[in-house]
Amino acid sequence: MTSLSPTVAGHLAQLLSITVWTSGLIVQKTLTPAASVGSILLVQLAGAAAVLWLALALAGRLPALTRRNLVNVAWGLLAPGLVLIFGLAGAARTDGVSVSMIWGLVPLVGPVLARLILREPLHWSFPVGGLVGLLGLIVITLDRQRLGASDMAGNLLVFAGVLCASISHVIGRFLNTGTVPWYQTATLQVTGAALAAGVLAALTGWRLPASADPATLAGFLYVVFVMTVVNFLAFNFALGRIQAAWVSLYVSLAPAIGTLAAVVLLGSVVRPADALGIAIIVAGIAFPHLMRLTPGGRAHAAAASAAAPQHRRPPRR
Numbered sequence: 001m002t003s004l005s006p007t008v009a010g011h012l013a014q015l016l017s018i019t020v021w022t023s024g025l026i027v028q029k030t031l032t033p034a035a036s037v038g039s040i041l042l043v044q045l046a047g048a049a050a051v052l053w054l055a056l057a058l059a060g061r062l063p064a065l066t067r068r069n070l071v072n073v074a075w076g077l078l079a080p081g082l083v084l085i086f087g088l089a090g091a092a093r094t095d096g097v098s099v100s101m102i103w104g105l106v107p108l109v110g111p112v113l114a115r116l117i118l119r120e121p122l123h124w125s126f127p128v129g130g131l132v133g134l135l136g137l138i139v140i141t142l143d144r145q146r147l148g149a150s151d152m153a154g155n156l157l158v159f160a161g162v163l164c165a166s167i168s169h170v171i172g173r174f175l176n177t178g179t180v181p182w183y184q185t186a187t188l189q190v191t192g193a194a195l196a197a198g199v200l201a202a203l204t205g206w207r208l209p210a211s212a213d214p215a216t217l218a219g220f221l222y223v224v225f226v227m228t229v230v231n232f233l234a235f236n237f238a239l240g241r242i243q244a245a246w247v248s249l250y251v252s253l254a255p256a257i258g259t260l261a262a263v264v265l266l267g268s269v270v271r272p273a274d275a276l277g278i279a280i281i282v283a284g285i286a287f288p289h290l291m292r293l294t295p296g297g298r299a300h301a302a303a304a305s306a307a308a309p310q311h312r313r314p315p316r317r
Contacts, residue, residue, distance in 0.1 A: 007241055079172075080232070083161045093153055100256075
């Protein structure tokens with residue numbers, strides 16, 4: 001059986017990552033009536049960090065105490081630390097559909113930052129696809145704002161989380177092209193986020209239900225094991241194998257995935273304007289992919305692959 005190439009495996013991993021992450025944003029929102037933001041995040045991130053550290057210990061692959069690994073922990077303070085703090089605080093104030101739509105801004109910011117900071121080649125189809133996705137976002141958010149379905153302060157908090165996530169994609173691309181294994185990087189990143197959540201819980205207070213109903217318990221299990229453990233393993237695996245621009249562009253799927261999760265978990269109603277906006281966003285996602293099938297797109301992809309930092313396998317211990 002032919003194994004997947006590193007690039008194909010990276011694309012599949014990022015698709016998995018964005019699916020479980022965006023669904024998790026809606027699951028988090030279902031938990032906010034029962035617990036405080038700091039409590040939810042501390043349980044989620046500290047629990048996930050404990051699982052990851054235990055797995056590394058059992059496998060005999062604990063990371064060494066190096067400056068590079070401390071940088072990975074600091075990265076976790078930003079993302080998912082600040083990303084989740086801003087995002088969940090905003091989600092508690094606004095509706096699930098608006099949360100999902102705002103995440104469609106990442107493809108506009110991420111590729112540009114990758115070009116400015118990492119000097120990664122940026123094909124013109126990426127910003128064009130991002131602008132098309134932004135048009136879909138505007139269609140939905142303006143309509144929902146008019147109906148009073150979303151809250152501006154909550155939307156701005158979610159947007160702050162989106163900015164942190166965009167910066168994180170660029171940092172993560174750099175950190176995942178070195179010799180530290182992606183699974184160790186994921187563990188250190190989640191550990192840094194758990195530290196941020198601990199500070200938030202200490203500042204805002206601890207509030208968790210004394211006895212959780214089955215739905216709440218299932219929600220906590222999902223955000224710990226799937227949204228965090230599975231997501232960040234897949235995310236760091238992908239960052240070492242595909243360009244940051246592609247990682248950011250896949251976040252354009254967030255509106256469609258998140259809206260579906262909001263319908264299933266929150267009972268949100270998808271109106272014609274919502275469906276139109278999602279269709280426009282998906283068109284923006286598809287555009288750069290379709291451009292890669294043209295002769296010019298194939299030539300640019302080959303040049304980008306040659307210019308991008310190469311993933312180096314860590315030495316076996």
